[in-house]
Amino acid sequence: MAYELYYWDGIQGRGEFVRLALEEAGADYIDVTRQPTRGTGAMFAVMESESEPHIPFAPPFLKDGDLIIPHVANILFYLGPKLGLAPEDEGLRHAVNGLQLTITDFVAEVHDTHHPIDTSLYYEDQKPEAKARSAAFIRERIPKFLGYFERVLRQNPKGRNHIVGDALTYAISRSFR
Numbered sequence: 001m002a003y004e005l006y007y008w009d010g011i012q013g014r015g016e017f018v019r020l021a022l023e024e025a026g027a028d029y030i031d032v033t034r035q036p037t038r039g040t041g042a043m044f045a046v047m048e049s050e051s052e053p054h055i056p057f058a059p060p061f062l063k064d065g066d067l068i069i070p071h072v073a074n075i076l077f078y079l080g081p082k083l084g085l086a087p088e089d090e091g092l093r094h095a096v097n098g099l100q101l102t103i104t105d106f107v108a109e110v111h112d113t114h115h116p117i118d119t120s121l122y123y124e125d126q127k128p129e130a131k132a133r134s135a136a137f138i139r140e141r142i143p144k145f146l147g148y149f150e151r152v153l154r155q156n157p158k159g160r161n162h163i164v165g166d167a168l169t170y171a172i173s174r175s176f177r
C-alpha cells in the first residue's frame, strides 16, 4: 500500500523533508492534500478525528496503513530503514536521528525569525521584532548550526562524502561537497 503524506497543500515547508526522502527512494506515496479530490479537508479529517487514538498535533504526518506517524524526525526515523536511507548499525541510526532533531531545532528557529512574538500573527504584524530576531539569528545561530554540521561531516571517520557512515542518509540529503 502506498504511504500517505499529509501536509499543507500550498507550501514546501516541513513536508519537503519527507518528500525528499520518499522521492530519493522512488517510494510509492500519495501527497494527500495535493490530490484534487482530497485537499486539506483530508488532513483535518485525521487531525480532528474523534475516534483515532493517535491524532497528530500538527502536519506533516505520515499514514502507513492504520499507523499514523507525526513529526518530521519521527517520520524519517520510521521511513529511513525501509527506504534504504538509514545505516544498518543501530548506533549510527541514532546519530542520524540526532542530526535530524538538530535540523528540527534549526527549522523552528528559522520559523521564529518571522513570528517572534506570536505564531498566529502574520509576519507583517511583527516586522520590527522579526528584523531584530533575524539579525541575531544570522549573526549567531546560522554559523553555529552550519558550523556544527560541517564539523560532523569533517569528523566522519568514513570520509567526507556523507554526514554519517559511507552512504546517503535521510538526515542531509546531499553531501556538502
Ligand SMILES: N[C@@H](CCC(=O)N[C@@H](CS)C(=O)NCC(=O)O)C(=O)O
Pocket: 013, 014, 015, 058, 059, 060, 070, 071, 072, 073, 104
Ligand atoms: N515538530 C513538528 C512541527 C510541526 C509544525 O510546526 N507544523 C506546522 C507546519 S510546518 C504547523 O502546521 N503547525 C501548526 C501549529 O503549530 O499550530 C515537526 O517537526 O513536524
